[in-house]
Amino acid sequence: MKLIRKIVFPFVPVYYLITRLRNVLYDRGIKTATSYNFPVICVGNLSVGGTGKTPMIEYLINLLKDDYFVATLSRGYKRESEGFQLGDEQSIVETLGDEPFQFYNKFGNDILVAVDADRRNGIKQLQSLDKSPEVVLLDDAYQHRKVKAGFNILLSAYSNIYTKDWMLPTGNLREPRNGAKRANLIVITKCPDNLSEARKTHIIKAIKPEKNQEVFFSSIAYDTNVYSWNQSISLESFNDFTLVTGIANANTLVKYLKDKQRNFDHLDFDDHHNFTDHEILFLSTKSVILTTEKDFMRLKQYDVLKDKLYYLPIKTKIDRPEVFDKLILDFVQQ
Missing domain, CATH: 3.40.50 (Rossmann fold)
Incomplete structure (x- = not known):
């Protein structure tokens, strides 16, 4: 696999240019993105898979569900159904996908669990419900630029931080590293429990966050x-x-x-x-x-x-949780 990734390195600039051009078109308003007058929080990454999006979505659900009616909206990767699907008692993993089905099994009717590859249509369908959600959590939608989330949480795994990664197909990045500038919060996930403050400082310097960005570190807490x-x-x-x-x-x-x-x-x-x-x-x-x-x-x-x-089961454990939680709650309350 490593040899193949080296062989296809000449395609990296092509993929970079395509994704970079797409982002520029959205950033300059040439391609339009839909924004909303209620809280939409996007959880995603720059790389392909494995950054801990599911436990982060569950963390946000637990943070918000007692005070707000929350909906999760996912693509429903590898499901056998098509279009918009809303989780109910008849749902199975084949209709929702494994991660949304996990959300529904864990939280039941306390939240809404929906899937739709077209996130704009998914949000539209959620809004049309008799009891529409007050907060929508977008699962793995950082590159879904047709939707302009009000708040973006970018995840990057400690073992392969995006600052050291390459674009597809040689590396794992879906888009250029400067896509991180769209994030409100950057979370380095799956960190060792004994991660030192010096190491955190080193990583933050490598990330070079914008003035409006906060960087957090999280680890996995096993049951x-x-x-x-x-x-x-x-x-x-x-x-x-x-x-x-x-x-x-x-x-x-x-x-x-x-x-x-x-x-x-x-x-x-x-x-x-x-x-x-x-x-x-x-x-x-x-x-x-x-x-x-x-x-x-x-x-x-x-x-x-x-x-x-x-x-x-696993949970996300975040350093400075009081700061992290306040940033999320302040956005939602606004």
Whole structure:
């Protein structure tokens, strides 16, 4: 894979110019973006996958849901449905996609969960509901320039900060690094718990934030229990299992479980992987399976896995949470 990425390096300037031109057209108002008279918060990244958007959306939901009626709007990547879909009791992972389905399963009717590849149409459909949302959270829409969010949160994983990355197809960047200037907040995610203040300062200097931008650092907080459809077990007593992941980067989870001295083998699939019948049959031969909450949404429908399938929930833990929360709440209250 690394060799192929080096071979296709001549295409990097072409991709750079195309995405740069597109941004310039929007920045100068030549291409129009729709803005709204209610709070729209966008969570996204410059790179392809693996920056922790899902736990960040859940953090925002928990921050806002007690005081505001919140909606999440996602593309619904790899879903089998088309157009606008609103989560309800008949929804399945194939109609919403794994991450929106996770939101609906976790928060139920406390929020609205919608999917639409056309975010403008998605917001229009949400606005037309009898009980329309007071706040819309856009999941992975940083490059969806047709919508002008009132507040942008840009995520970048600590293991591959965008300042050191290259454009596709050699690197992982979807657009040039200066796209970060559109963000109100920049969050370096998946940081080690012992990240020093000196290291934070070094990263901030490399980012060179604008005067109106704040930089935060977040880490993953793992639950102390693993969960199945009907029970929970302490992670300390959970051992000798098969770890099944279909996420962009499982390295952080693997390291955590190894540090906890858990004994396991690891089956690593592509992000948003659609499991085949053959793969499900193979997984059914395993005694105990641990997976991510997102993958659990896809796998829990299979009866042959029902009594052996568990997931480990995660949350986002942000440094200076009182400052972070205030910036979000101030925007929404305005």
